[in-house]
Amino acid sequence: MTNLTAIDWIIMLVYFVFVIGIGVLLRRKVKTSADFFLAGRAIPAWVCGLAFISANLGAQEVIGMAASGAKYGIATSHFYWIGAIPAMVFVGVFMMPFYYGSRARSVPEYLRLRFDEKTRGLNAISFAVMTVFSSGISMYAMARLIEILHFLDAPFQRFGIPQSYIFHFSIVASAVIVLAYILLGGLSSAIYNEVVQFFLIVAGFLPLTWLGLKNVGGWHGIVQKLPAAFTHSWVGMSQASTNPLGVDVFGLAMGLGFVLSFGYWCTDFLVVQRAMAADSMSAARRTPLIAAIPKMFFPFLVILPGLIAVALPTQPASVPAGSVITVSTPAAFPGSMGIIPPKIDPATSQVVTDSNGKPVMDYDLAIPNMLLHYFPTGLLGLGLTALLASFMSGMAGNVTAFNTVWTYDIYQSYIRPNATDDHYLWMGRVATVFGIAISMVAAYAATRFNNILDMLQLVFAFVNAPLFATFLLGMFWKRTTGHGAFVGLLSGTASAALHHGLTLSVGAVSGIKGAWLGSVLHLYPSEMAQNFWTAIWAWTACFSVTIVVSLLTRPRPENELVGLVYSLTERPSEENVKWYLRPAILGLIVLGMTALLNFVFW
Amino acid sequence: MGLDIRLPIGGLFSILGVLLAGYGLVSDRGIYVRSLGINVNLWWGAALLVFGAVMIVLGGGGVRPGRDDKGRPHGRERACLRGR
Numbered sequence: 001m002t003n004l005t006a007i008d009w010i011i012m013l014v015y016f017v018f019v020i021g022i023g024v025l026l027r028r029k030v031k032t033s034a035d036f037f038l039a040g041r042a043i044p045a046w047v048c049g050l051a052f053i054s055a056n057l058g059a060q061e062v063i064g065m066a067a068s069g070a071k072y073g074i075a076t077s078h079f080y081w082i083g084a085i086p087a088m089v090f091v092g093v094f095m096m097p098f099y100y101g102s103r104a105r106s107v108p109e110y111l112r113l114r115f116d117e118k119t120r121g122l123n124a125i126s127f128a129v130m131t132v133f134s135s136g137i138s139m140y141a142m143a144r145l146i147e148i149l150h151f152l153d154a155p156f157q158r159f160g161i162p163q164s165y166i167f168h169f170s171i172v173a174s175a176v177i178v179l180a181y182i183l184l185g186g187l188s189s190a191i192y193n194e195v196v197q198f199f200l201i202v203a204g205f206l207p208l209t210w211l212g213l214k215n216v217g218g219w220h221g222i223v224q225k226l227p228a229a230f231t232h233s234w235v236g237m238s239q240a241s242t243n244p245l246g247v248d249v250f251g252l253a254m255g256l257g258f259v260l261s262f263g264y265w266c267t268d269f270l271v272v273q274r275a276m277a278a279d280s281m282s283a284a285r286r287t288p289l290i291a292a293i294p295k296m297f298f299p300f301l302v303i304l305p306g307l308i309a310v311a312l313p314t315q316p317a318s319v320p321a322g323s324v325i326t327v328s329t330p331a332a333f334p335g336s337m338g339i340i341p342p343k344i345d346p347a348t349s350q351v352v353t354d355s356n357g358k359p360v361m362d363y364d365l366a367i368p369n370m371l372l373h374y375f376p377t378g379l380l381g382l383g384l385t386a387l388l389a390s391f392m393s394g395m396a397g398n399v400t401a402f403n404t405v406w407t408y409d410i411y412q413s414y415i416r417p418n419a420t421d422d423h424y425l426w427m428g429r430v431a432t433v434f435g436i437a438i439s440m441v442a443a444y445a446a447t448r449f450n451n452i453l454d455m456l457q458l459v460f461a462f463v464n465a466p467l468f469a470t471f472l473l474g475m476f477w478k479r480t481t482g483h484g485a486f487v488g489l490l491s492g493t494a495s496a497a498l499h500h501g502l503t504l505s506v507g508a509v510s511g512i513k514g515a516w517l518g519s520v521l522h523l524y525p526s527e528m529a530q531n532f533w534t535a536i537w538a539w540t541a542c543f544s545v546t547i548v549v550s551l552l553t554r555p556r557p558e559n560e561l562v563g564l565v566y567s568l569t570e571r572p573s574e575e576n577v578k579w580y581l582r583p584a585i586l587g588l589i590v591l592g593m594t595a596l597l598n599f600v601f602w
Numbered sequence: 603m604g605l606d607i608r609l610p611i612g613g614l615f616s617i618l619g620v621l622l623a624g625y626g627l628v629s630d631r632g633i634y635v636r637s638l639g640i641n642v643n644l645w646w647g648a649a650l651l652v653f654g655a656v657m658i659v660l661g662g663g664g665v666r667p668g669r670d671d672k673g674r675p676h677g678r679e680r681a682c683l684r685g686r
Contacts, residue, residue, distance in 0.1 A: 007621065007622075007625045010621060011618060011621060011622070014614070014617055014618060014621070015614070015618075018610060018613070018614045021610070022605075022610055025605055025610075026605060029605075047607055192605075192607050192610070195607055195611065196607075196610065196611055196614060199611060199615065199653075200614075203615070203618075203646075203650055203653075207642055207646050211637055211638060211640070211642070214638060215638060373636065374636055374637055374638075375636070375637065375642070376629075376633040376634055376636055376637050376642065376643065377629075377633060378622055378625045378626065378629065378633075378642075378643040378647075379622065379637070379642050379643055379646060382618065382622065382646075
C-alpha cells in the first residue's frame with residue numbers, strides 16, 4: 001500500500017542512529033543516581049521547556065488531536081488554549097518554587113515532605129502503575145499504526161517473514177530503542193531526545209499543514225467548506241446543544257480548564273520531572289512558561305490537518321481501514337468527510353455504525369491519511385519518522401517518570417532504605433528494564449482484551465481527577481494535614497467513580513461509558529461533558545473533605561512547613577533578574593498571546 | 603551536562619536536509635503530483651539544512667541561553683541525595 005523507497009529508509013535510519021548516539025554520548029556523564037534520575041539538575045531552561053511539552057506530545061496527542069479536529073473542528077484547540085496554557089503558567093509561577101525549592105526528587109516525595117508517608121505511598125503507587133500502562137498503550141497504538149500503514153509489508157516480504165510478525169517487530173523494536181537510550185543516559189538522554197523529537201515533529205508536520213492549507217485555499221477555504229461550528233472555537237459554547245463538543249461553557253472552563261488541566265500539568269510527575277531537572281530555580285520556573293509558547297501554536301500543527309482532512313473532497317481513501325472496503329459513505333454530519341474512511345470492525349470487515357445506524361468515522365486515520373495524501377517519497381520518510389518519534393517521546397517520558405518514582409518513592413522507602421547510591425542507580429536501570437517489560441505485556445494484553453485498557457484509563461481518570469485539590473490546599477493553606485489529604489484523595493476518587501457510575505451520555509450504553517451502578521441520575525449531552533463533570537465532582541469532593549478532615553486533625557508545626565507552603569516560604573528574589581526572565585512577566589505575556597489566539601478564532 | 607544539545611540537533615537536521623534536498627534534485631518530477639506540483643523535498647530539505655547550520659553555529663559559538671552574563675548557569679546547585 002505504502003511504497004517507501006531507499007531515501008525514506010535512510011532518513012529513518014539516520015534518526016535512529018542519532019537517538020542511540022545521544023545516549024552513548026551521555027553515558028559517561030551518568031555517575032550518580034541524581035545524574036540518572038534528575039539529569040544532575042544541570043539542564044538549561046529552554047531544553048527543559050521543549051522536553052516538557054515533548055514528553056506530553058506522545059502519539060495519543062498527535063493522532064488524537066487531529067482526530068478530534070476532524071470530528072469537532074477548531075473547538076479542539078480548547079484542549080490547548082484553555083486546557084493547558086493557564087495551568088502551565090500557574091505551575092511555573094506559583095508551584096515550581098515548592099517543587100524545586102523543597103529539593104524533593106519527585107512529586108510523590110513532595111507529598112511526603114508536605115503531608116505524610118501514606119499520602120506519598122498512595123500517589124507513588126497509583127502513578128507508577130499508570131505510567132507503565134500508559135507506555136504500554138502507546139506501544140500498542142504504534143504497532144497498530146505501523147500495521148495499518150503497511151510500510152513494513154514490503155521489507156518483510158523481501159526477507160520472507162510472515163506479515164503477522166510486523167506487530168511483534170514493532171513492539172520489540174520500539175522497546176529496545178527506548179530502553180537503550182534511557183539505560184545509557186538516564187533522564188538527560190530522555191530529555192535531549194525529547195528536544196530532538198520536538199524539532200523532528202515540527203519538521204515532519206509543518207509541511208503537511210502548509211500543503212493542506214494551500215490545497216484547500218487557506219483558512220478562508222476551510223471556513224467556506226465546513227459548517228460554521230467547525231471553524232469557531234467559542235461561538236455556540238454558551239449551551240451544550242449548540243456546539244460540536246456538547247459541553248456548556250461552565251463545564252468547559254471548570255472541568256477542562258481547571259480540574260483536568262491543572263490536575264495534569266501541575267501534578268503529573270511525567271511533566272514536572274522535566275522542570276525539576278533544570279539547572280536553577282529560575283530555570284525551573286521558566287520551563288513550563290517556555291513550553292507554553294510552542295504549545296499554544298500546536299493546534300496549527302496537529303488540529304488543522306484534521307480539519308483539512310475533512311474539508312478535502314471525498315475520494316478513495318489512501319488507507320481503507322481494515323481490508324478491502326472503500327465505501328462511499330453518507331456523511332455523518334453536513335459536509336464531506338474528506339479523506340477519512342469509516343471505521344471497519346476487524347472481526348467482521350463491516351462498517352461500524354452507531355446506535356442511529358450512521359457509519360462511525362475512523363478519525364484516528366486523519367494524520368496518517370494526510371501524510372500519505374500529500375507527501376512524496378523522501379518527505380514521507382521524514383513524516384513517518386516524526387510520527388514514530390512522537391510515539392517514542394511519549395513512551396520514554398513515562399518510563400523515566402516510572403523508574404524515578406519506583407526507585408525513590410517505592411524501593412528506597414518501603415523495600416530497601418539506606419542502601420548506597422550505586423545500588424539505587426543500579427535499581428533505576430533494572431526498573432527501566434522491567435518497566436518496559438510490563439509495558440510490553442500491557443501492549444499485548446490490549447490486543448486480546450481491548451476493554452481492559454479502556455477500563456484502566458477510566459480508573460486512572462478517577463485517581464487523577466482530585467489530585468489538584470490536594471496540591472492546591474497543600475501549597476496554599478498551611479492548616480492542611482496529612483490525614484486530610486489522604487482521606488480527601490480517596491473520597492475524590494470515590495466520588496468520581498460514583499458520579500460516572502450514575503450518569504450516562506446520550507447514545508451510550510451503560511457499562512464502560514457510565515451508569516454501571518444500575519441507574520441513570522443524569523443524562524449528559526456528550527461523553528466529553530460527562531467526563532468534565534466527573535472531574536468537577538471529584539475535585540469538589542476532595543477539596544471539601546480535605547478541608548473538613550484537616551480542621552478535625554492536628555496541624556503540623558509551622559517550622560516543619562517552611563519551603564513547602566506559600567505563606568511560610570520566602571519569595572524568590574527577582575531584583576537582579578532581567579524583566580523578560582521573570583516568571584510573572586513571562587506568564588502574563590503567554591496568557592496575553594493565548595487570549596489573542598482565542599479572539600482570532602472566536 | 604557538558605554536551606550542548608544544539609550540536610547533535612544541528613548535525614541531525616543538516617544531514618536530513620542534505621539527504622532530502624539532494625533527493626529533490628535527482629528525483630523524478632512525477633512524484634510531486636501529490637504535493638501540488640511543488641518539489642517539497644528540495645525546498646523543505648534546504649530549509650532543514652539552514653536550520654541545522656544555524657543550530658551548529660549557535661551551539662559551537664558558545665552562546666548559552668539560560669546562563670548569566672558570566673556564562674555560568676544561575677545559582678547552579680548539585681542535587682544531593684537526601685538521607686532519610
